[in-house]
Amino acid sequence: MTGAKAKGIALAVIGCMAATPAMAQTDIRFTLDWRFEGPAAGFLLAEDNGYFEEEGLNVTIDTGNGSVEAIPRVATGAYDMGFGDINSLIKFLDEDPSQPVEAVMMIYDKPVFSVVGRKSLGVTEDPASLEGKTLGAPPPDGAFAQWPAFVEAADIDTSDITIENIGFPVREPMLASGDVDAVFGFSFSVVLNLLANGVPEDDISTILFADNGLDLYGNAILVNETFAEENPDAVEGFLRALAKGFADAVADPEAGAQAVLTRNETLNLETETRRLEMANETNIRTPYVVENGFGDVDMARLSDSIEMLGTSMDLEGNVTAEEVFNPDYLPPAEERMLP
Structure with missing residues (x-):
């Protein structure tokens, strides 16, 4: 094979490689x-x-x-x-x-569904402590979506519970300021956000749905x-x-x-x-x-x-x-x- 012919073949191969697209993702x-x-x-x-x-x-x-x-x-x-x-x-x-x-x-x-409250506002880890309280609920929240099921599983009397629709950005600040007694949310998010808002850890009570009858x-x-x-x-x-x-x-x-x-x-x-x-x-x-x-x-x-x-x-x-x-x-x- 002549040098010119070999060079031509090599260039052709390179050209084909360049024309082949990379594996599509x-x-x-x-x-x-x-x-x-x-x-x-x-x-x-x-x-x-x-x-x-x-x-x-x-x-x-x-x-x-x-x-x-x-x-x-x-x-x-x-x-x-x-x-x-x-x-x-x-x-x-x-x-x-x-x-x-x-x-x-x-x-x-x-699941991480929970209602998180403050002991100083009368909310303990007993679901019955929510009776008579005002609960802050972001409408798209997954925990709030399970509230009807939790009420039944935990046998909660909702006749004197007030549900207040609130946005996610104000959820923890409203609980920290006492504007609501407890809020719906994912436990690991609400608890740490409350700490960041200055609520003492020993004042925070977490009612985890999964630990209270909702499997x-x-x-x-x-x-x-x-x-x-x-x-x-x-x-x-x-x-x-x-x-x-x-x-x-x-x-x-x-x-x-x-x-x-x-x-x-x-x-x-x-x-x-x-x-x-x-x-x-x-x-x-x-x-x-x-x-x-x-x-x-x-x-x-x-x-x-x-x-x-x-x-x-x-x-x-x-x-x-x-x-x-x-x-x-x-x-x-x-x-x-x-x-």
Whole structure:
């Protein structure tokens, strides 16, 4: 082969390589339930540590405005996937089973729904102490969405309870100033925000729904069913990446909190580390998850949850556990074990 001919072949090969596009990544628009805080670390570490990229995904993570609002965001296709309250999803699908949204991975095996009050205002850890009180409730809040079910489970007399609709930004300041006696919210968020507002820790009382008769699941990963049907490998890859990200957040909470602070420099590292540790210990790394792996559910327990919600949320009986949660996209259990 002459030098000229070899050079020509080499140039042709280079030209073909240049004309071949890089492997395409699948775009995923993902909505959180809330802003960037400690418990979001698992999502952010999956991004920062390259796990999404390894799966061929280009993920955009946006903040949310409550774990209820994430559901229509995903159902309408405004977002491909999201993070929202599975109990509110049950209600959403019961009202319209044709909505193209389902849960595919459980994050909060034990829900964080709570009413947080102040002992100095007469609120203790006994649900009955809420009777006669004024409770602040952000309408999109996942805990407030479960109030009817909690009232029934805890046998609370609501005849003299006042519910005041308030916005998320003023929730903790209003409780700190005594304008309300207690507020609805996720325990790890409200408690630490109250401390930041100057409320002494020994004056804070937390009534956790899960410890008072309401054995429900919490927030889960949601997917638009049309997107999932068209991109099953992307959904599987996303969940595999998340399992790694949450494992990292459990192994090193401070690194997880640091990932949060890179998105919101106004936060405090110590506070967000503690918030993440609270979520890990209470809601994410539960005994069930340690034994069975992160992300799956016990279908019998989920069915019992739907039955429990039936009366309190006025369900029509249009949805089953299998229609709410689809485990088919989960990686094998051995890939979902938390440290």
